Amino acid sequence: MSWLTAFVRPRIRTLLGQREVPDNLWSQCPACQQMIFTKELEKNLRVCTHCGHHLRGSALERLAWTFDEEKFTRIELPKVPADPLGFRDSKRYADRLKEARTKTGLDDALVVAHGTIAGAPAVVAAMEFGFMGGSMGAAVGEGLVAAAKLAVLQEAALIVFTASGGARMQEGAVSLMQMPRTTIAALLLKDAGLPFIVVLTDPTTGGVTASFAMLGDIQIAEPGALIGFAGARVIEQTVRETLPEGFQRAEYLHEHGIVDMVVPRLAMRETLGRIIGLLRPVAPVPERVEA
Numbered sequence: 146m147s148w149l150t151a152f153v154r155p156r157i158r159t160l161l162g163q164r165e166v167p168d169n170l171w172s173q174c175p176a177c178q179q180m181i182f183t184k185e186l187e188k189n190l191r192v193c194t195h196c197g198h199h200l201r202g203s204a205l206e207r208l209a210w211t212f213d214e215e216k217f218t219r220i221e222l223p224k225v226p227a228d229p230l231g232f233r234d235s236k237r238y239a240d241r242l243k244e245a246r247t248k249t250g251l252d253d254a255l256v257v258a259h260g261t262i263a264g265a266p267a268v269v270a271a272m273e274f275g276f277m278g279g280s281m282g283a284a285v286g287e288g289l290v291a292a293a294k295l296a297v298l299q300e301a302a303l304i305v306f307t308a309s310g311g312a313r314m315q316e317g318a319v320s321l322m323q324m325p326r327t328t329i330a331a332l333l334l335k336d337a338g339l340p341f342i343v344v345l346t347d348p349t350t351g352g353v354t355a356s357f358a359m360l361g362d363i364q365i366a367e368p369g370a371l372i373g374f375a376g377a378r379v380i381e382q383t384v385r386e387t388l389p390e391g392f393q394r395a396e397y398l399h400e401h402g403i404v405d406m407v408v409p410r411l412a413m414r415e416t417l418g419r420i421i422g423l424l425r426p427v428a429p430v431p432e433r434v435e436a
């Protein structure tokens with residue numbers, strides 16, 4: 146590349162305000178390999194218009210897809226000590242965090258917002274798989290506790306969209322402590338008699354599956370989502386048996402009672418609204434007056 150193309154051309158382009166044709170005009174469906182107009186795909190909530198495959202969505206997209214009229218208010222999540230162990234593998238954990246923050250524009254792998262779903266107040270916590278595989282460290286744990294507290298304060302339902310590879314290894318035992326911590330977050334809702342709904346999205350595995358992700362009053366999954374604790378290969382090697390077709394997929398888990406419903410993304414908001422309407426307390430029970 147000469148100085149002419151490297152320096153002068155971009156300068157001219159900036160001056161003229163011209164933009165090149167974006168290279169993401171078309172997207173390819175990973176399931177049927179068909180090309181889809183990206184705008185069309187986004188309008189269809191990232192569900193393939195050819196085969197119905199559910200492509201992964203970001204945490205912020207989840208919020209927009211879930212709240213009425215795509216309106217919501219994000220809350221700031223508690224700050225946690227960064228890199229408590231001073232961990233380093235092939236890279237420093239601090240650097241990995243920095244990279245993930247630049248890539249996603251988020252502080253960590255969880256976003257929390259409040260608004261309404263079908264008119265009912267709701268708090269939604271959505272995990273971001275693009276942030277270090279949606280792994281759960283102290284920030285995600287604290288974020289979920291904050292979401293639960295907010296739901297109790299607002300007498301709202303809490304809906305969690307999971308997407309995670311599990312515990313964040315770079316935080317060691319601190320990461321594992323988030324399993325009981327997030328279990329307590331789920332209990333806060335139960336104690337207040339408010340609905341706690343979990344929507345399992347592709348993929349949900351490891352320590353997230355082993356804690357709050359399985360504690361919903363209603364367990365919903367998106368079609369085709371991979372949901373499990375350990376990977377299929379590890380299980381196969383341990384039990385020395387060939388695993389059945391569709392093992393650890395949403396539909397298989399629904400047939401076997403781990404998941405209550407498999408709901409297509411385009412019907413998710415309406416379904417959540419209906420469930421919240423059914424589970425929310427109608428009116429406070431009046432205290433009995435002594436005669």
Ligand SMILES: [Zn+2]
Pocket residue numbers: 174175176177178179193194195196197198
């Ligand atoms: Zn497709």
